[in-house]
Amino acid sequence: MGRYRLSPLMRWLHALGVVVAYVVVTGVLFWLDLGDGGVAPAWTIVAVPFFYAVLSLLFLRRGSLARRLSWVGGACLTHVTLGLTAAAAFATLADLTTLSALAYAFARLGPAPFLTLVATPLVLAPFRGRVLSPRPAPRGDRARQRVVVTPTTPVETPVARDARRHEDPAEAATPVPAVKPSAAAPETPEWQESPESPPDDAVVRVRFERVAAQLPAAAFTLPMDRVAESLREPHWLTVPRRVVLAQLPEGAVQVHWAIVASQFPALAFAMSDVEFRGQYPNLKLTLPLDDVLRQLPPGVIPTGWTPSQIAGLEAFPAPFQPLPVPRDVPAASARPGGAAADLPPAVAAAPPRRTPPPPPAPVAPPRLAPPPPAPVAAPPRDPVAESLRSAPAAPTITPPPAPAIVTSAPPLPIPPTRVAARAPAPPREVAPEVISRDALTRLAACLAGAGTFESWSGVVESVPLVAFVAPTLPREAVTAVAARVAGLLGAAAGEQVTVRTARAAIVVSAAPTPVVVGARRPGAPVALLELRAARAAGLIGRAGEGVTPPSRALSALAVEPRVAGVAGTLEAFGDLEPAVLTDAAGVARVYVFREPGHEAERLGELALAVWDGLGRTRDADLGALVSVIFRQGRRRILVRPLAGRGTTLLAAAGPVARPGRAWREADRAAAALEAR
Numbered sequence: 001m002g003r004y005r006l007s008p009l010m011r012w013l014h015a016l017g018v019v020v021a022y023v024v025v026t027g028v029l030f031w032l033d034l035g036d037g038g039v040a041p042a043w044t045i046v047a048v049p050f051f052y053a054v055l056s057l058l059f060l061r062r063g064s065l066a067r068r069l070s071w072v073g074g075a076c077l078t079h080v081t082l083g084l085t086a087a088a089a090f091a092t093l094a095d096l097t098t099l100s101a102l103a104y105a106f107a108r109l110g111p112a113p114f115l116t117l118v119a120t121p122l123v124l125a126p127f128r129g130r131v132l133s134p135r136p137a138p139r140g141d142r143a144r145q146r147v148v149v150t151p152t153t154p155v156e157t158p159v160a161r162d163a164r165r166h167e168d169p170a171e172a173a174t175p176v177p178a179v180k181p182s183a184a185a186p187e188t189p190e191w192q193e194s195p196e197s198p199p200d201d202a203v204v205r206v207r208f209e210r211v212a213a214q215l216p217a218a219a220f221t222l223p224m225d226r227v228a229e230s231l232r233e234p235h236w237l238t239v240p241r242r243v244v245l246a247q248l249p250e251g252a253v254q255v256h257w258a259i260v261a262s263q264f265p266a267l268a269f270a271m272s273d274v275e276f277r278g279q280y281p282n283l284k285l286t287l288p289l290d291d292v293l294r295q296l297p298p299g300v301i302p303t304g305w306t307p308s309q310i311a312g313l314e315a316f317p318a319p320f321q322p323l324p325v326p327r328d329v330p331a332a333s334a335r336p337g338g339a340a341a342d343l344p345p346a347v348a349a350a351p352p353r354r355t356p357p358p359p360p361a362p363v364a365p366p367r368l369a370p371p372p373p374a375p376v377a378a379p380p381r382d383p384v385a386e387s388l389r390s391a392p393a394a395p396t397i398t399p400p401p402a403p404a405i406v407t408s409a410p411p412l413p414i415p416p417t418r419v420a421a422r423a424p425a426p427p428r429e430v431a432p433e434v435i436s437r438d439a440l441t442r443l444a445a446c447l448a449g450a451g452t453f454e455s456w457s458g459v460v461e462s463v464p465l466v467a468f469v470a471p472t473l474p475r476e477a478v479t480a481v482a483a484r485v486a487g488l489l490g491a492a493a494g495e496q497v498t499v500r501t502a503r504a505a506i507v508v509s510a511a512p513t514p515v516v517v518g519a520r521r522p523g524a525p526v527a528l529l530e531l532r533a534a535r536a537a538g539l540i541g542r543a544g545e546g547v548t549p550p551s552r553a554l555s556a557l558a559v560e561p562r563v564a565g566v567a568g569t570l571e572a573f574g575d576l577e578p579a580v581l582t583d584a585a586g587v588a589r590v591y592v593f594r595e596p597g598h599e600a601e602r603l604g605e606l607a608l609a610v611w612d613g614l615g616r617t618r619d620a621d622l623g624a625l626v627s628v629i630f631r632q633g634r635r636r637i638l639v640r641p642l643a644g645r646g647t648t649l650l651a652a653a654g655p656v657a658r659p660g661r662a663w664r665e666a667d668r669a670a671a672a673l674e675a676r
Contacts, residue, residue, distance in 0.1 A: 007267045008230065011126035019085065022119040026086045026112050030104060031093055045106060048117070049076055055121060071124075078120045086112060203238040204287075204295050211237065211285045219280070221270045232263040237285075244292055253292055257283040434464040434513050439540075443515065444468065446536040450528050451519055463487065466540075467516040473504055474621050478518035481506055484613035485628065486514040490544060493606060494632035496534060498526060499614065502623025509533040510543035527659065530631070549609040554581045554590075554601050566669045567593050572662035573636070573654030583608070588647035591673055595654050606630075607639045607651040615641060627663070638666050643674045 052075040056068040063071070087101040096104070105112055208228040220227055228235045239255050247253045257280065261273075269276060435443075435457045443466060444455050453468035456475060463483040469475045485497050489510040499506040505526045507517045515537045517529050537543070557580040567578040576593040579600035590607050592600040610628050630637040636656040642648040650670050656662045 007265060009267070014126040015123045018119055018122045019082065022082055022115060023085055023089050026105070026115055027089045027093060029111050030090050048079055051117060052076060052079070052120070059121075075120050075124060078123055079116055082116050082119055082123070083112075086116070202241055204241050204244050204292055205233075205236045205238055206287050206291050208235055208237055210288045210291065214285050216280060216283075219270055219276055220268055222268050227264070227268050230265045230268055237263060239287065241296075244287070244296075248292075253287040253289065254284040255287060257285070260285065434459065435466055435540075440466065443536045443539060446539065447517065447532045450517075450525065450532050453517070453519075457513075464513045465516050466513050466536075467518065469516075469518040470520050472520050473518050475518075477622050478504065478506055479516060481614060481622070482508045482514065482516040482518075485610070486510075486516075488549065488606070488609060488613075488630075489514070493549075493637065494630040494635070495537075495543065496530060496631040498530060498629045498631075500526075500626040500629070502626060504622045505529065507533045509537035511537040511540040512543060513540055514543075515540065549602075549605045552605050552608060553584045554604050555584070556580065556600070557582055557589075563591060563673070566591075566672050569669050569672070570652055570654075570662075570665050572656055572658055572665050573652050576652065576654060579604075588649070590649045590651055591642075593650075593652040593654075593669075598653065603637070603651050603653055606637065607649045608647075610639050611641065611647060611649060615647070627666070629663075636662065638662070640666065640670060642670055648673075 049072060052072045053068075055075070056063075056071045060068050060071055083102070083105045087098070087105040090096055090104050091098065091101040105116075107113065208224075208231060212224045212228065215224070217224065222230070231237065237260050239253075239259060243255060243259060244253050257277075266273075271279070440455050440457060444453070447453055447468055451470060454471055454475070456467045456469065456479075458465065458467075458479075460479045460483040463486050465479055465482055465486070467475065467479050467482065469478050481499055481501075485499060486508050489495065489497060489508065495510045497508050499508070500521065503521055505519050505521050507526070507529050509515045509517075515533050517533045517536075519526075519529055559578050559580055563578050563580060567576045570576055570593055573593065574595060577596055577600075579592040579594070581590045581592060581600060581604040582588060588608060588611075590604040592603050592607075594600055594603050614625050614628065625641060627638060627640040629639075634655045634657070635653065636659065637651070637653040639649060639651050642650055650666065650673060652666060652669070
C-alpha cells in the first residue's frame with residue numbers, strides 16, 4: 001500500500017528502548033557511585049519546563065502556541081516518569097527510602113538529571129510526526145494565500161462532444177460564439193481570503209469519516225476510527241486537485257483507490273496489496289461535493305453559457321431547422337431583397353392553415369385545369385407556402401379521422417368497469433391503522449441499536465397491534481402469534497410475554513395497543529428486545545387488567561420422587577413446590593413448579609391456554625414452539641412443551657434474577673421429565 005514512515009508499534013518499541021537504556025545507564029552510574037554532588041540547588045528542577053519550552057521552539061516551528069504548550073506539558077510528564085523509573089531502580093539496587101531514591105534521581109546524582117533531559121526528547125522523537133500533524137491546523141490559523149484567478153475555457157458537455165465528432169466539416173468551420181472571460185475578470189478579485197481554502201493549493205482535503213463507509217471494513221485489521229488516526233495525515237485524505245477538476249463537469253467526483261492507497265499504513269490491512277487489489281479491483285471513493293467545492297478557488301467553475309450543437313438537425317423539415325442568422329438580428333438586413341420579400345408571406349401564411357373550406361370553391365378549379373400557372377410554383381423553397389397550395393385535397397381526407405375518433409371512444413369506458421371489478425381484492429391486505437405515523441416513528445426510535453425492523457400497525461384477529469418485525473421473518477405469522485398471546489397479558493400473566501420458536505423470538509408488551517417485536521433466532525438479543533419493547537409500550541400508555549384464562553377442571557396426581565427431584569434443579573426460580581395436574585379427559589398433563597402459597601391450578605390453566613393458542617400451530621418459517629415466558633416484575637412464568645404422547649407441559653414460576661441460568665435449568669428439567 002505504499003511506504004509508510006513508522007508504524008505505531010515501532011514508535012512504542014523505540015520509546016521503550018530509550019527508557020530501558022536510560023534506566024540501565026543511570027543504574028550503573030548509581031551502582032558505581034559516580035557523580036554524587038550532594039544537594040542540588042532548586043533552580044535545577046525549576047528550569048526543566050523552561051528548557052523544554054526552548055526545545056518546543058525547535059521541534060514545533062510551525063505549531064501554534066496551544067500545541068507548543070501541550071508538547072511542553074507532555075515533555076514534563078515524561079521527565080517526571082523517567083525520574084520515577086530511575087528512583088524505583090535505585091531503590092531496588094540499594095536499600096533506600098523513597099525520598100532518598102527520588103533525591104538521587106532528580107538532584108543528587110549529577111548525571112541523572114542531565115540524562116533525563118536528554119532522554120525525554122528521545123522518547124518523544126518517534127511521535128514527533130504525530131505531534132506535528134494530528135489534524136489540520138484550525139482554519140482561522142491557516143495562512144491566507146493569494147489565489148490567482150485564471151480564465152478557463154467553457155467546459156464541453158458530453159452531448160456537445162459527440163455532436164462535434166459527427167458534424168460536417170463545413171458546419172465545423174462556422175464560427176461559434178465564444179465565452180469572453182475577460183468581462184467577468186474585473187469583477188473577481190485577484191486574490192481572495194477564504195478560511196475554507198486549505199494551505200496547499202495542489203490538493204483537496206476530505207475528512208476520512210465522510211468516505212469511511214465506502215471502504216470494505218473486512219479488509220482492515222483496525223476499526224475505521226483507528227484507521228483514520230493512522231493515516232499519513234490523520235483524519236484527512238488528500239486528492240490532487242487536477243483529478244477533482246477533471247471529473248467536476250460530470251457532477252460527481254470519484255477517486256480510484258490507487259490514488260489514495262499510499263496514505264494508508266500497511267499494517268492496517270488484513271491482506272497484502274496484491275490480494276486487496278484482486279478482491280476490490282474497481283474500488284472508488286465518491287467525494288462529498290460540499291467539502292470539495294469550498295476548497296476550489298473562484299473562477300475554476302465557469303458560470304457562462306456553453307454553446308450547444310446538435311448533429312443531424314438538417315435531416316428534419318424546414319420549420320425545425322435553426323435560423324441562418326441570430327435571433328437578435330432582423331431578417332431584412334441579412335437576406336437579399338427578393339428573398340426578404342418572400343419570407344414574411346411564408347411566415348404569415350402559417351395561421352390560415354386552419355381555414356381550408358373558403359379556398360376550394362373559387363380557386364381550386366382554375367388552378368388545377370390550366371398548366372400555365374406552373375411559374376407560380378416557382379417558390380418551392382418555401383415548404384409552408386407549398387403546403388398551403390396542396391390544401392384543397394385535404395378536405396377529402398379530413399372526414400375519415402373524425403369517425404375514427406368517435407369509434408375509438410366507446411372502448412374507453414370498458415376498461416374502468418373491469419378494473420373496478422378487481423378493486424375489492426386489495427382491501428383484504430390493507431389493515432386499518434391503529435396509530436398515527438408520528439407515534440409509530442417515536443416508537444421505532446425506542447428500538448434504535450437493537451436491529452433492523454419493518455414497522456406496521458393494524459388489526460389481527462380483532463386485536464390491534466403495533467409490530468416491528470425483522471425483514472427475514474414473515475409479518476403475518478409473527479402478528480398471528482402475537483394476537484393469540486396478547487389477550488393473556490394483564491394482572492394474571494404479567495406485562496410482557498416472550499414467545500420463542502425454533503427460528504424466531506417474539507416479544508409482546510402490554511399496552512392499550514400491544515407492541516410486538518419479532519427477530520430471527522438464534523442470535524437475536526432477546527433481553528435487549530424485551531427492554532426496548534417495554535420502553536415503547538410505556539410511551540403508548542398503561543395496559544388494562546387483561547383477560548383471565550378460562551377455568552378448567554384439573555385434578556391433582558401423585559407427585560413421584562423423580563418429579564420432586566426435578567424441583568431441586570430449578571434453583572434460579574427459588575424454592576419451588578412440585579405438582580402434577582391433568583384435565584378431565586386425562587389427555588393433558590402439566591408439571592407445575594411454583595412458589596409456596598401459590599395455587600397450582602391457576603398456573604396449569606395458563607399453561608393449557610397458551611398451548612391451545614400456540615401449541616398446535618406450526619409455521620414453516622417460525623418453526624416449532626420452544627417456550628413461552630411471561631414477565632411480572634421480577635417474577636417469571638415459563639411454559640414449555642415436553643415430548644411424549646398427548647399434551648405434556650412444564651410450567652415453572654418464581655422470582656428470577658438471572659434469566660439465562662433459569663432457562664438453562666428449565667431445559668435440563670424438561671430433559672429429565674422427558675426421560676421417564
